[in-house]
Amino acid sequence: MNLYHCMIDLKQDAKALTFSILVDTWMTYLKDAGKINHWRMLRSKLNLASESHRDFYLKLKLTTLRN
Numbered sequence: 001m002n003l004y005h006c007m008i009d010l011k012q013d014a015k016a017l018t019f020s021i022l023v024d025t026w027m028t029y030l031k032d033a034g035k036i037n038h039w040r041m042l043r044s045k046l047n048l049a050s051e052s053h054r055d056f057y058l059k060l061k062l063t064t065l066r067n
Contacts, residue, residue, distance in 0.1 A: 004060040006058040020043075040059045
């Protein structure tokens with residue numbers, strides 16, 4: 001099993017809601033295609049994240065990669 005953790009900081013003019021909808025669409029596609037087993041995205045709030053990763057945290061879980 002492989003776990004990938006992505007810390008995401010959006011550009012100043014990026015829309016968080018649009019970004020999250022697009023990530024949901026892409027991750028659902030990958031899961032349906034059997035490329036990933038599970039994914040989860042969290043939104044950073046209350047200034048509890050580091051200065052360079054303030055917006056989103058994405059976690060991917062892969063047990064096997066299939067072509």
